[in-house]
Amino acid sequence: MSILEATHQRTRQAVVSLDSVSKRYGTGADALLALDKVSLSVGKGEFVCLLGASGCGKSTLLSLVAGLDRISGGTLDTGGRAVSLMFQEAALFPWLSVAGNVELPLRLRGIPRATRRERAEQLLEIVRLKGFGHKRPHELSGGMRQRVALARALAQDADILLMDEPFGALDAMTRDILHDELERIWREQELTVLFVTHNVREAVRLGDRVILLSSRPGRVIEDFPVTHQRPRRIDSPEVAGQAAEITDRLRAEVARHAG
């Protein structure tokens, strides 16, 4: 298949590779097949977007890669690399200050206080929240909270950053600005990102590749390379054009479930 060829042709070293990964919930007749023989790989420093309608198992896939859940079949390899995961909710802990939240992963690793402080300050500066460390999470706006969550994820020093619709709950303006921010941080910090969304334009705006998944069960339908020059604008004709092409493919997939 062309998808597999495309995957194997990638020159970059794969940091995440899934080979015929299946995920089943439950057993027997009631078992739900969430993912069916999904094969994909993400190269080092690559930004890959996973796109699909409801029930395509996007979030399941991230949980598997993050090691929060076990695969039912196939092989999944992250080469023992540290993985971090961000959700739609920032899910910051209200009993900690903003800096305290960012420091938490460092604290759990037993890093001394002074080092922790310094590192948290750096990370907050990276997400442009310098000077907000003493605030409480609820004192920040949704977009700011999501950036704190990003700083917390970066504090894990993970090579792989998984993002599960991280901007889904934000308004368009905030999302647009956070796209720029995420792109900048991804480039500066040399991250490998696997980004789940149901927003086609967002996927084309951000990804090096957009992988389209089918629904119930989730399978890889197509792997679209996105080659437009960065930084891109979500409203540029190139992004809109490719998004339209992918949307058509997605619509056809959704229509398949009509019967």
Next chain:
Amino acid sequence: MQAEIPTQAPDQRTESDRAADRVTGLDALELAGKGEQSALGKRIWRSAWPKLLAVAIVVVAWQAVVWAEWKPAYVLPGPATVFEDLGSLITTGDFWDGVRLTMTRAVTGFALAVLIGTIVGAAVSRFAPLRAAIGSLITGLQTMPSIMWFPLAILLFQISESAIMFVVVIGAAPSVANGLISGIDYVPRTWLRVGQVLGMTGFAKYRHLILPASLPSFISGLKQGWAFSWRSLMAGELLVIVPGALSIGVRMQQARDLNESSLVISFIIVVLVIGILIDLLFNAADNALRKRWGLTGS
């Protein structure tokens, strides 16, 4: 200063500066209007006037009953007489010795109840078999009127401080345990997932996630536990009169024995006021937490 010559400004700024401006500008816009608060005096008045009004209503109703001469004045004295007696009561050192004794018992009993309740609550929420066995028992214990325990307590510990403590603890500990258990049960799923992502397990998970997350529910458990222990203590002081210990309850019994209605009512007021003051303390702790966590309405 640069704003006065806008035509020049854009050239000197890089795209990255502008990106930074967009972010900080958006943040400033979104934070505007947050954190407004009315003056302290206004807030105190707003929370105080309904309470003052309540006191006024009670006093007026009480005076009306006295004027109606439903009972003779030596059995049901009017507010003026009682407040006068109360005034002279609280200026005696003897009275404060009684308060000190009662409060020492209350605090000791409550502290013990918190200790035991916390240990039991943590154990029950951690081990599933314990939970099935003890979980409903705890709720059952909560519905027991504490006065039912005194006969047994007296048989077990005779007329002693221990008998009172036993009942206070058994009355309050279930509430404390329940508060902790429900707090642990209702830790939001997203927080648990974050804990998983951050690799929290075992003790670290309790220390950094479960215990702090269950704090609001634990505090309401404490508050309820205090109410139960205070009630049990008052019942205990009336029933279990330890020789030589002149607690509030004992003094109240003495006043009744001497037919001093006014003094009995004074002690009722004292117990009520102490109860309200402690409740205010718990509410303050609860409010401080809610504010810190951003759980306040609006």
